[in-house]
Amino acid sequence: MALTSDQMVLLYRNMVRADQFNKMMYRRMMQGKLIGFYHPAEGAIAPGVGASTFLNQDDNLSPHHRGHGITHMLCKGIDIKYYLAEHTGKETGCCKGRSAFHFSFPEHKVYMMSGFIGYNFAPVVGWGFAAKRRAQGQVVMNCSGDGSYGQGRAHEAMLMSQNWQLPVIFFCENNGMSIFSTAQEMHPQENIASLADGFGMPSIIVDGQDVFAVAEASLQAIERARTGGGPTFIEAKTLRFNEHDIGTPDLSGWEERSAEEHEAMRKREPIRIATERVLGDSLLTQNEIDQIIEDALAEIEAVEQFADESPIARPPVEELMAGVFAD
Amino acid sequence: MREITFIDAIREAYEEEMRRDNSVFIVGQDVRGAIFPHTKGLVEEFGPERIVDTPIAESGMYGVAFGAAQEGMRPVCDFMFGGFSYVTFSECSVTTGQYHFLHGSQHPLPLVITAGVGTGQRLANDHAMSIHGTFAHHPGIKVAMPSTPYDAKGMFKSAIRDNNPVVIPWHMGIMMLKGEVPELGDDYVVPLGVADIKREGSDVTVLANSLQLQHALTVAEKLAGELSVEVIDPRSFVPFDMDTLLTSLEKTNRLVVVDEDWESGGFAATVSARVMEQGFDLLDAPVTRVTLPNMPVPGGYMEEYVAPNPERIEAAIRAVCA
Numbered sequence: 001m002a003l004t005s006d007q008m009v010l011l012y013r014n015m016v017r018a019d020q021f022n023k024m025m026y027r028r029m030m031q032g033k034l035i036g037f038y039h040p041a042e043g044a045i046a047p048g049v050g051a052s053t054f055l056n057q058d059d060n061l062s063p064h065h066r067g068h069g070i071t072h073m074l075c076k077g078i079d080i081k082y083y084l085a086e087h088t089g090k091e092t093g094c095c096k097g098r099s100a101f102h103f104s105f106p107e108h109k110v111y112m113m114s115g116f117i118g119y120n121f122a123p124v125v126g127w128g129f130a131a132k133r134r135a136q137g138q139v140v141m142n143c144s145g146d147g148s149y150g151q152g153r154a155h156e157a158m159l160m161s162q163n164w165q166l167p168v169i170f171f172c173e174n175n176g177m178s179i180f181s182t183a184q185e186m187h188p189q190e191n192i193a194s195l196a197d198g199f200g201m202p203s204i205i206v207d208g209q210d211v212f213a214v215a216e217a218s219l220q221a222i223e224r225a226r227t228g229g230g231p232t233f234i235e236a237k238t239l240r241f242n243e244h245d246i247g248t249p250d251l252s253g254w255e256e257r258s259a260e261e262h263e264a265m266r267k268r269e270p271i272r273i274a275t276e277r278v279l280g281d282s283l284l285t286q287n288e289i290d291q292i293i294e295d296a297l298a299e300i301e302a303v304e305q306f307a308d309e310s311p312i313a314r315p316p317v318e319e320l321m322a323g324v325f326a327d
Numbered sequence: 328m329r330e331i332t333f334i335d336a337i338r339e340a341y342e343e344e345m346r347r348d349n350s351v352f353i354v355g356q357d358v359r360g361a362i363f364p365h366t367k368g369l370v371e372e373f374g375p376e377r378i379v380d381t382p383i384a385e386s387g388m389y390g391v392a393f394g395a396a397q398e399g400m401r402p403v404c405d406f407m408f409g410g411f412s413y414v415t416f417s418e419c420s421v422t423t424g425q426y427h428f429l430h431g432s433q434h435p436l437p438l439v440i441t442a443g444v445g446t447g448q449r450l451a452n453d454h455a456m457s458i459h460g461t462f463a464h465h466p467g468i469k470v471a472m473p474s475t476p477y478d479a480k481g482m483f484k485s486a487i488r489d490n491n492p493v494v495i496p497w498h499m500g501i502m503m504l505k506g507e508v509p510e511l512g513d514d515y516v517v518p519l520g521v522a523d524i525k526r527e528g529s530d531v532t533v534l535a536n537s538l539q540l541q542h543a544l545t546v547a548e549k550l551a552g553e554l555s556v557e558v559i560d561p562r563s564f565v566p567f568d569m570d571t572l573l574t575s576l577e578k579t580n581r582l583v584v585v586d587e588d589w590e591s592g593g594f595a596a597t598v599s600a601r602v603m604e605q606g607f608d609l610l611d612a613p614v615t616r617v618t619l620p621n622m623p624v625p626g627g628y629m630e631e632y633v634a635p636n637p638e639r640i641e642a643a644i645r646a647v648c649a
């Protein structure tokens with residue numbers, strides 16, 4: 001599915017935004033201006049951008065935990081200021097400042113996040129089930145890492161989605177790592193997409209450093225799901241430039257990841273790959289790119305200002321108790 | 328005696344037990360690289376056959392421990408964070424608890440379940456919840472939680488040697504707490520099922536564990552001169568040392584139970600009921616509990632006042648002594 005120039009420019013803009021948002025989160029964690037932890041997405045932003053940019057408002061999205069889903073959510077049109085406010089414990093946060101790193105934007109059909117890796121595989125079946133019954137072409141974009149496919153529930157979700165031909169896209173962001181463990185050691189085959197074969201589910205393996213390739217594959221899967229063609233497995237091969245989460249050692253197994261590994265990874269920097277493409281195809285000029293970066297920085301400044309100026313959430317226990325059950 | 332940290336004390340217990348008994352091994356995720364330092368460096372001595380990393384597959388990971396224990400090994404299954412054990416809850420609670428008894432009490436299941444637990448990192452419910460109360464609810468599983476480096480080393484050794492499934496989480500809030508521990512090679516154990524009086528007093532008994540024990544001791548010190556607070560660490564929840572508690576109540580006649588778990592259906596509720604049943608005549612005031620309110624543990628800035636803390640413990644002590 002060839003992308004139009006407008007689509008490519010939108011993808012490029014979202015790449016720049018995602019990259020700058022990730023840098024902002026990294027910086028704030030280092031400055032002690034985030035609650036909890038942060039799992040940096042540097043090197044791994046193209047899969048989320050490619051998967052999420054062309055979703056409709058009423059499509060379900062389960063963002064990957066890496067980058068805390070920001071890459072994905074901002075491409076779906078979600079205003080990240082409410083998430084940053086949440087991550088800084090503020091009253092204006094998307095979960096009223098009570099959740100640390102969890103997000104919830106039900107109006108955008110990004111319902112939830114849980115600290116349990118692989119949690120997404122249970123609800124996506126229900127979203128797909130509902131979408132199929134509703135029959136309005138709604139699709140479910142289910143993004144998670146290579147490691148999450150170790151969970152039995154991943155296999156249950158694939159089984160049922162394929163049995164019932166649900167409009168669920170199993171979007172695997174394979175960065176080859178799960179904390180210190182390599183996918184090479186933890187998965188018996190080179191491609192996680194091989195799992196789809198056992199269910200007879202069509203699969204696509206794509207270069208996850210190339211946002212345009214990811215978007216093309218995603219559009220193909222979205223189209224199939226929207227038109228009743230059932231699930232697709234997409235494996236985006238990507239990289240993790242940083243340690244698993246800020247402050248944790250950067251190990252492979254129990255040894256430091258090597259300088260050579262880092263050097264080789266950095267050659268596959270996704271923003272640079274995208275920039276070379278848009279310049280090479282004369283889709284954007286350097287001046288326009290500079291403007292896109294400036295816009296992203298201005299957007300982020302406003303987001304940070306909103307979070308920083310919002311009051312800390314410290315409601316009394318009685319008020320919290322009143323929120324445990326719905327009316 | 329030398330001083331070491333709480334988390335190093337757990338590691339020493341692993342080291343000594345693994346050297347002593349070749350059937351002991353650790354299974355978890357990223358335990359070789361030591362996502363928490365209680366497994367740091369172990370792979371270098373014991374190799375990846377005994378310091379075993381699995382995929383993110385808690386059911387399979389626990390299955391390794393469960394099945395290997397049935398085959399006569401002594402596994403330690405590390406869930407990293409306590410909440411992750413719930414991913415394989417039917418296996419590690421229901422099936423584990425019933426295995427020995429329901430099959431005619433003929434085949435023991437010697438395994439250890441551990442994980443970091445507790446509030447203090449502002450991460451919210453899934454990364455902050457306690458698990459001891461939930462496991463204690465399932466008969467057939469021993470449940471304990473150490474509060475000092477000395478107890479950590481001795482209790483982990485006991486847990487590994489026990490012929491039953493033992494759930495022994497450790498609280499992340501006291502990970503770096505330092506304390507005295509006997510010299511290396513001094514093969515002491517702290518038996519499961521024995522409480523410990525951590526501070527003697529005569530006006531009121533406070534039962535508290537782990538991070539909350541530290542809070543209780545702080546408050547007891549603060550109130551010294553005004554109120555004499557006896558602080559008891561249950562150490563084990565199952566079996567629970569009721570004798571030590573009742574003996575203390577004979578002296579103090581007042582009880583505050585601090586438990587970093589929900590109010591409803593937790594260990595504190597069990598203790599209160601048992602004291603009413605077995606020691607009603609000893610009480611001069613109703614038992615008072617300091618627990619988590621019955622809401623998913625909030626993260627952010629709410630954790631510090633929602634969870635039990637020194638202020639709430641002090642208020643409870645004053646109320647029960649009023």
Ligand SMILES: Cc1ncc(C[n+]2csc(CCOP(=O)(O)OP(=O)(O)O)c2C)c(N)n1
Pocket residue numbers: 039065066115116117118144145146147148149175177178179240356383385407411414
């Ligand atoms: C049920 C559960 N087990 C373990 C963890 C600890 N954990 C957090 S992130 C992670 C690795 C996830 O790997 P992957 O899915 O490949 O995503 P990546 O971090 O590589 O982006 C693990 C093991 C967890 N959060 N939840």
Ligand SMILES: [Mg+2]
Pocket residue numbers: 145146147173174175176177178
């Ligand atoms: Mg990964």
